[in-house]
Amino acid sequence: MGMDYYNILKVNRNATNEDFRKAYRRLAMIWHPDKHRDDKQVAEVKFKEISEAYDVLSDPKKRAIYDEYGEEGLKGNAPSRSQRTTSYRAGSSGQNIFPFNSRTAEEIFAEAFQKDFDLAYMPRPKPTRFRAEATNSQGVNVEAANMAQKAPAIERKLACSLEELYKGSTRKIKISRNVITSHGESVARSEMLVIDVKPGWKKGTKITFPKMGDEEANMIPADIVFEIDENPHAMYKRVGNDLVVLQNLSLADAIGGTTFKLRTLDERDLTIQLANIVSPGYELLIANEGMPIAREPGSKGHLRIKFDVIFPSTLTEQQRTGIRNILEC
Known part of the structure; x- marks a missing residue:
């Protein structure tokens, strides 16, 4: 039967389309390749499997063929009438009625998140659109990022002595934030932010760490922004x-x-x-x-x-x- 799409999405065979959507959204955010810098190739394979499973199971016609004939049926290789029932080929051209890769994994990802966004946020004010940054640590697709809301920036003052602003310095700031693990759990994690204070920086200079706030479903993490402040000098x-x-x-x-x-x-x-x-x-x-x-x-x-x-x-x-x-x- 090939791949077990139900097992890939971790749903049972009686699941509804809404169940498929929720399962896909959770797994896709975990396995998006942009979130796996060290094992990106493995993540790409997993991401494509998840997207393929959702593409099939969320379509009633594809799901019916898959339930009866499995993966081969979707490829147009179902048994002939003499073996089981009619073939699912389009005719002499040999084209699949439901080609396996009709959409890319990224297209499926964008469409699924559009649906989720419409259901979850339709009553709310129109979200702010922004250009997503290709940061592996957060792994947010451009299409999905343009549809998700971004948490307000977290702003903090960074007090510096006049000597630091004259000579430059390196400041290390430890923060704690919630992140979503590969298992979909939200856990607290410590991060070390490093700021290289450049000679000549002035009061009001801002240093931004994109998307280093808490990770939440349906929300782009907030930027953390430090604003340089200048301590008075005795002389x-x-x-x-x-x-x-x-x-x-x-x-x-x-x-x-x-x-x-x-x-x-x-x-x-x-x-x-x-x-x-x-x-x-x-x-x-x-x-x-x-x-x-x-x-x-x-x-x-x-x-x-x-x-x-x-x-x-x-x-x-x-x-x-x-x-x-x-x-x-």
Whole structure:
């Protein structure tokens, strides 16, 4: 008799078309080749068997022939009248009345999910259509994905220090989600998501892990989206691609000049020499010492040094006179 289609779909011979549809949907989602990266060839064979079984058993005419003559009857090789009954060939041309591979497994898959969707979601608002991504981990066919609803994205903040956004870093985030096993069971599974924070990323940058949310029947898993957030820094403030720092100066240093050091975010010491008089509102700009520019590798913004001149709280009369004489010269 060849393959046992009832056994392949795991249904009994009294099952209804609705039973066939439910069984096929469950097994097809388990054995879709896109969900089996390591044993894709085995999955393809299993997926085709499941689709073939559903194609035959869900069609009353094909099912009747299969029940009486088996797989050979569907191929047009049923016994002759003298052996059992009339042949199921189309005539002298030798064409099968019910050719075995009239539709591909993917076509059967898309049609079956269209039926399920119509039954389950007709009263609900029209689902959002989207372009399915060919991700082996989820294994959703393009046609079916366009008909299924997608769960809303799961959004989380990823707080980063200014040093991380300056130098880059690797963040590993452990999550737990429900997945459907090859046996159709929903189980909790731990996953490790790795985010390579690139130098120069800004607050608001989003990193998306497609379809890493919980797996559910008739639902495309949600994307997990992390949004970069920036922790305040004790010394530097980021303004676009520039870094701004406030430096305190005594009045003597502001007028007479000075040298000081700044520790950079990548732990270098910058030596800053002040030769000019620092007046109110004065800002010193040092090129290419700001934040890395993510879209321009090798380029950086500016370091902007703002000064707060600290005036003495008291002066002796002699000091006042001396300063006045110097400034009036």
